[in-house]
Amino acid sequence: MDEYTIGVLTNVGLFTFLALSAYLLLIAGEMSFGQQAFFGVGAYSGGILTAMYGLQLPLAALGAMVLGALAATLVGLPTLRLRGLYFAMATLAAAEMARILFELFHFQIEVEGETTGPDGTQGFRGIRWVFEHGVEPLEYMALVYALLLVVLAAFLAVERSRLGATLRSLGEDPELAASLGVNVGRLKLGVAAVAGALAALGGVLFAHHNTYIEPRNFDIMLGVHSLAYALIGGLGTALGPLLGVALDIGVLEGSRIFGGARMIVFGGLVAVLLVFRPRGLLDERVVHWFGVRAFKRS
Amino acid sequence: MAALLAIKDLVTAYGKIEALKGVTLEVQDESITCLLGPNGAGKTTLMFTTAGILRPRRGSIHFAGKDITARPPHSIVASGIALVPENRLVFPHMSVLENLRAGAYQRSGNAGINADIERLMQRFPRLRERAAQDAGTLSGGEQQMLAVARALMSRPRLLLMDEPSLGLAPLVLEEIFRIIAELRRDGTTIFLVEQNAHMALKVAQHFYLMEQGRVTFSGNPGSLAEDEVISRAYLGTVKQ
Amino acid sequence: MLQDLLQNTLDGVALGASYALLAVGFTLIFGVLRRVNLSYGPAIMFGAYCATWTYLNFQAGLLVLGIVTVAGAVLAGVYVERLCFAPHRQGSAIAAMVASFALWMQLEEAATLALPKHLYAFPALYEGDPLALGPLSLRIESLAMLGAAGAISALLWTILYRTRFGLAVRAIIDSPTAASLAGINLPRVSLLVFALASAIGGVAGYLIVASHGQVTPMLGMWATLKGLLAMMLGGLGSLPGAVVGGLALGLIEAHSQWFLGPQARDLVAYLLLFALLAARPAWMTRWTSTRSAS
Numbered sequence: 019m020d021e022y023t024i025g026v027l028t029n030v031g032l033f034t035f036l037a038l039s040a041y042l043l044l045i046a047g048e049m050s051f052g053q054q055a056f057f058g059v060g061a062y063s064g065g066i067l068t069a070m071y072g073l074q075l076p077l078a079a080l081g082a083m084v085l086g087a088l089a090a091t092l093v094g095l096p097t098l099r100l101r102g103l104y105f106a107m108a109t110l111a112a113a114e115m116a117r118i119l120f121e122l123f124h125f126q127i128e129v130e131g132e133t134t135g136p137d138g139t140q141g142f143r144g145i146r147w148v149f150e151h152g153v154e155p156l157e158y159m160a161l162v163y164a165l166l167l168v169v170l171a172a173f174l175a176v177e178r179s180r181l182g183a184t185l186r187s188l189g190e191d192p193e194l195a196a197s198l199g200v201n202v203g204r205l206k207l208g209v210a211a212v213a214g215a216l217a218a219l220g221g222v223l224f225a226h227h228n229t230y231i232e233p234r235n236f237d238i239m240l241g242v243h244s245l246a247y248a249l250i251g252g253l254g255t256a257l258g259p260l261l262g263v264a265l266d267i268g269v270l271e272g273s274r275i276f277g278g279a280r281m282i283v284f285g286g287l288v289a290v291l292l293v294f295r296p297r298g299l300l301d302e303r304v305v306h307w308f309g310v311r312a313f314k315r316s
Numbered sequence: 317m318a319a320l321l322a323i324k325d326l327v328t329a330y331g332k333i334e335a336l337k338g339v340t341l342e343v344q345d346e347s348i349t350c351l352l353g354p355n356g357a358g359k360t361t362l363m364f365t366t367a368g369i370l371r372p373r374r375g376s377i378h379f380a381g382k383d384i385t386a387r388p389p390h391s392i393v394a395s396g397i398a399l400v401p402e403n404r405l406v407f408p409h410m411s412v413l414e415n416l417r418a419g420a421y422q423r424s425g426n427a428g429i430n431a432d433i434e435r436l437m438q439r440f441p442r443l444r445e446r447a448a449q450d451a452g453t454l455s456g457g458e459q460q461m462l463a464v465a466r467a468l469m470s471r472p473r474l475l476l477m478d479e480p481s482l483g484l485a486p487l488v489l490e491e492i493f494r495i496i497a498e499l500r501r502d503g504t505t506i507f508l509v510e511q512n513a514h515m516a517l518k519v520a521q522h523f524y525l526m527e528q529g530r531v532t533f534s535g536n537p538g539s540l541a542e543d544e545v546i547s548r549a550y551l552g553t554v555k556q
Numbered sequence: 557m558l559q560d561l562l563q564n565t566l567d568g569v570a571l572g573a574s575y576a577l578l579a580v581g582f583t584l585i586f587g588v589l590r591r592v593n594l595s596y597g598p599a600i601m602f603g604a605y606c607a608t609w610t611y612l613n614f615q616a617g618l619l620v621l622g623i624v625t626v627a628g629a630v631l632a633g634v635y636v637e638r639l640c641f642a643p644h645r646q647g648s649a650i651a652a653m654v655a656s657f658a659l660w661m662q663l664e665e666a667a668t669l670a671l672p673k674h675l676y677a678f679p680a681l682y683e684g685d686p687l688a689l690g691p692l693s694l695r696i697e698s699l700a701m702l703g704a705a706g707a708i709s710a711l712l713w714t715i716l717y718r719t720r721f722g723l724a725v726r727a728i729i730d731s732p733t734a735a736s737l738a739g740i741n742l743p744r745v746s747l748l749v750f751a752l753a754s755a756i757g758g759v760a761g762y763l764i765v766a767s768h769g770q771v772t773p774m775l776g777m778w779a780t781l782k783g784l785l786a787m788m789l790g791g792l793g794s795l796p797g798a799v800v801g802g803l804a805l806g807l808i809e810a811h812s813q814w815f816l817g818p819q820a821r822d823l824v825a826y827l828l829l830f831a832l833l834a835a836r837p838a839w840m841t842r843w844t845s846t847r848s849a850s
Binding site for chain 3: 044049096097100102103104106107108110111112114115118119121122238239242245246249250278279280281282284285286288289290292293296297
């Protein structure tokens, strides 16, 4: 496998965390335009921890996830009682504020003679932990997918459990859930925190894959993209977001045949797909059908 | 005589739940037909399906010989059917006058429309008093009058009414049913869903009983003892 | 100091007029379809690019360019409505929105394919000096924008309160089900409203681009963002609110930029929106109506 393909596959893997972040909130009934902010928080904090304070990547990733969860809780506390477009706009406002704050964020120190650190709109260079520790591109890709596998396994386990059913009921009929004794507010906040941590994990991996990040990476386009990944792949299962990212990044990157008209083709396909499958490719019906067949076979 | 409205084996579903499980009934021309039944029987679903708001999954609806199954709501109105919905559904932030004009949306000829508005104001004097007021500020009874008047603005041949008595004081109730009888005398056919079986049976020529998505009884007032009708209308039959 | 304040206010109102037009277009679509159209800005950008192409190839005059911008925006708008909103009318709002995002990508790529440079010059609306109002100055373009906003608002009011079509629009905004029952053809009115909103956006886009003398593909996202922001600030779903929200946004931006710098400008606007949404005062959500006038 050549380096280009490895790079593409790695991107698919790490952006899936962001897509899962949006997916989780969608299932719980909230549409967020702002998950890219937590992606950014993860990227910046992870980069700062490894490049400026010499932490090892695993620890830095953990720290980034904690910060992501914290930030998400902060945003979620005043906004989660909003529904629909109101919540979406609140998350958009929060995310844009974060991006502007990244633009204003100058924090540089000398590390081994070099100025390192976020430099506002100039970005944050030199996040080189991966290279300094001799991690090959293939190994990094394996790491990303190993983490993804763990997360997906956790998702699939939760989906089968009572918690998963409760979450879906939150999304479909919150009044009913509340009447059945579910603490809607607390559960949503928990979901938001987990979603924030997931996005942040994706961000750390992104920062170390790219070695350079800038505020522009975390704009609204990324946010709407993450929603699109989740929806196109399908809202029936956590594999949906992965499929969505794979389709968007993988197929789009791979098919140079369309030349400069890739988005025209892809965008059109997405719109047409949604006409026939408004809840994505792997929607609840497809997943149920798969489940029924698997059950029948056993 | 062929029925004005003929519904056959109508099935309407919400996702996997079938609210109408195969409804068959007829409404004769220039009559008042009443549909009774407990809550959740599917009466409102039937009204909405006939009015085109909901699409049926199977079955057919014929009006004056024409097939109107699954037609969009504006086409149903054009055919000559108007629905006075449950909960009235007036336009709360538009004036009483504008509500009436909206009802005449498909008509042309201001003279005719204005004449009808005048006539309806005479029939419903309370509406004349409140002509410039926002409909949302009207009382329940007044909104009911407005909803009926608005439906009448399209000069329907068949008027569907979904629980017009809901939440109304007894005096207003009497007025509504008086108007229903008057409308029939003036040539409008009425298909009426009612919880208040007692009042409904006083004006209807024919009635149906609907339970759990199906028609379970069809007859004239008097064919069943009234208290049996009423108990089945409110409570449904004992489960088989 | 007072002069700065007044000048900023003047500039802010002029800027706000363009935001108000964008917000009005958004609100029309949201009020009638209950959906957010993420392709609203991109459709306007598409119109502006059509005009740029016309200018580059035919050296057309200002009036022709204006017409081309509006026509292009309407064309793109109708395309978006047919593909993204008509099929999901009774279905998922999210699917409609994500579909509109997919078409945003399409429209942006189509524009950059036709005109690949990052920036194009656009004939300026007016080449002369700004108007002097005592110690204050007012650009002619700003005057044009204010005039357009005023004229379009008046036109819209006339349509909404003096025509049968306008009655239908207000009825749908008030209660879509009741409107259907009254015999109003929702799909057809929705399409026409979409076209109208796109046309209004096209006028705004033309004036914006002609005032700046340049056009970039970023216009799409910019217009969508500003329109959304202004719509929310004024209270979602209300047309008077959209105008107020647009003007308010313009004022907020003009003043914050002066006192706090360009980055703070956007920060303040977003912070205000976030705070408003978090506090959720009643006026923000109660303004989902149009008042009757007869």
